[in-house]
Amino acid sequence: MPSISHRGTVMPASPIRRLVPFAEQAKNKGIKVFHLNIGQPDIKTPQVALEAMHSLDLNVIEYGHSAGRESYIKKLSAYYKTKGININTDQLMITTGGSEAISLAFLSCLDVGDEVIVPEPFYANYYGFASSTGVKVVPLSSDIDTSFALPSFSEIEKLITDRTRAIFICNPNNPTGYLYSREELEQLKDIVKRHDLYLLSDEVYSEFCYDGAQHISIMELEGLEDHTVMIDSVSKRYSECGLRIGMLLSRNPRIIETALKFAQARLCPPTLGQIAAEASLETPEEYFRETNVEYNKRRNFLIERLNRIPGVFSPMPKGAFYTVARLPVDDADKFCQWVLSDFSYNNQTVMMAPASGFYITPGKGTKEVRIAYVLNIDDLAAAIDILERALEAYPNRCLD
Missing domain, CATH: 3.40.640.10 (Type I PLP-dependent aspartate aminotransferase-like (Major domain))
Structure with missing residues (x-):
């Protein structure tokens, strides 16, 4: 059997998408999954862009x-x-x-x-x-x-x-x-x-x-x-x-x-x-002002809620729409997988991105997760409730 290229062998899998099979299994069980793992905004695409697509008049x-x-x-x-x-x-x-x-x-x-x-x-x-x-x-x-x-x-x-x-x-x-x-x-x-x-x-x-x-x-x-x-x-x-x-x-x-x-x-x-x-490019400035206000509200809400959970710490981000949070767990990769495969609260669970995949220095980020605040505040609140309950139930919780 021919070998795979060295380039292909060392190519890393995405830590953001690695847990997708576990999320799909949860969904197949009828469990709702809140996706905090990926930077897919829920903000509506500008209407001018959608209209440009709807009005296309191309033969080729x-x-x-x-x-x-x-x-x-x-x-x-x-x-x-x-x-x-x-x-x-x-x-x-x-x-x-x-x-x-x-x-x-x-x-x-x-x-x-x-x-x-x-x-x-x-x-x-x-x-x-x-x-x-x-x-x-x-x-x-x-x-x-x-x-x-x-x-x-x-x-x-x-x-x-x-x-x-x-x-x-x-x-x-x-x-x-x-x-x-x-x-x-x-x-x-x-x-x-x-x-x-x-x-x-x-x-x-x-x-x-x-x-x-x-x-x-x-x-x-x-x-x-x-x-x-x-x-x-x-x-x-x-x-x-x-x-x-x-x-x-x-x-x-x-x-x-x-x-x-x-x-x-x-x-x-x-x-x-x-x-x-x-x-x-014709998007009105109001779109960006409203979007920024919305993300700012989500950021403030998320960071305040995260830091209220015993053992959790997340600094205040100054830009983008992500934060890295340190959790009181033995291994964030195992925890994120466990939350999808073995835990639900009110028939819901949450998907996060283990932060170890954002480092290449060995041992860094093993107790951290990246959270994208791309959901509305009601969904963020539900997701953080699930996270808090999951941390309480996790068998390898390790509060200092």
């Missing part, structure tokens, strides 16, 4: 340009300028989701065996993208007890080797909700310039910042034109995860030229998705 859905539809790119360039990001049409390209944008960035900026420093915990699929492109992820550890703040910048420089090519951040962060300050970004800028590195930034949650905090893009940093690559997406901003439309931005022409060569191999990004995404 054709191939498009590998960099994306010209009309969409022009409107995106204008959109980013309103956000303080002065970007030209030849400095951005459309991708098949933010996922492809990350893969193209790795393929364009790093060779097999090169290293990228990533603060952990990080979005689990980053490790998958790195594995599939032959890039080594070097974790920069942060800790729940310090609200996942970055360690001193001297610690970052200790990780830099002759194979380091990039630093990769997510701002605001998935899974922690951490939001980088301008001072932190300026310090990262100094490190990047001093060591001649790339600075990659996943900014798909830029619309979701709380407590008066403002998102600052790496594209706003002066003097880094040849070093920065920004990843964006419509998935969270417009609640359009299924469109699979993302963006890759860089003022370094060689990066865009190189990424486009890889993109040509997949021909073009989704045409129908681009049509809906282009229409979404």
Whole structure:
């Protein structure tokens, strides 16, 4: 029997979706499952996008340009300028989701065996993208007890080797909700310039910042034109995860030229998705204000409820719509599976993402879970009630 490739063998399974079979088994038993494991917003997609899809008048859905539809790119360039990001049409390209944008960035900026420093915990699929492109992820550890703040910048420089090519951040962060300050970004800028590195930034949650905090893009940093690559997406901003439309931005022409060569191999990004995404640029500002208010309410409710449960701790996230919570259990992976397979309350249970899958440092995150506050407050309340009852019943509960 032929062997599976080494690349396929080391490719990690998604910790976000690993427990899906147990959730399906629970549903087959008639148990309702509250999904706190995945960042699928329940906010309605903008009406302008839905109307654009309903009013389509096409006889043929054709191939498009590998960099994306010209009309969409022009409107995106204008959109980013309103956000303080002065970007030209030849400095951005459309991708098949933010996922492809990350893969193209790795393929364009790093060779097999090169290293990228990533603060952990990080979005689990980053490790998958790195594995599939032959890039080594070097974790920069942060800790729940310090609200996942970055360690001193001297610690970052200790990780830099002759194979380091990039630093990769997510701002605001998935899974922690951490939001980088301008001072932190300026310090990262100094490190990047001093060591001649790339600075990659996943900014798909830029619309979701709380407590008066403002998102600052790496594209706003002066003097880094040849070093920065920004990843964006419509998935969270417009609640359009299924469109699979993302963006890759860089003022370094060689990066865009190189990424486009890889993109040509997949021909073009989704045409129908681009049509809906282009229409979404006409979404009224009120949509974003209302969405932000809603997520802020959910965040405040969730964190207050979590921290009332004996033995549970979760810091207050400053952005995105996730939090990491430490639970009084022996092993969060086992607990999350047990909650789905062996526990229900009022014929309901809850699905969470074990946080160990968001770390690559052995032993980190084993008692933590990521929770996405993408459900309305009534459902969040029911889900946290279930979590509290499950912790009371769990045989391997370990209160200090």
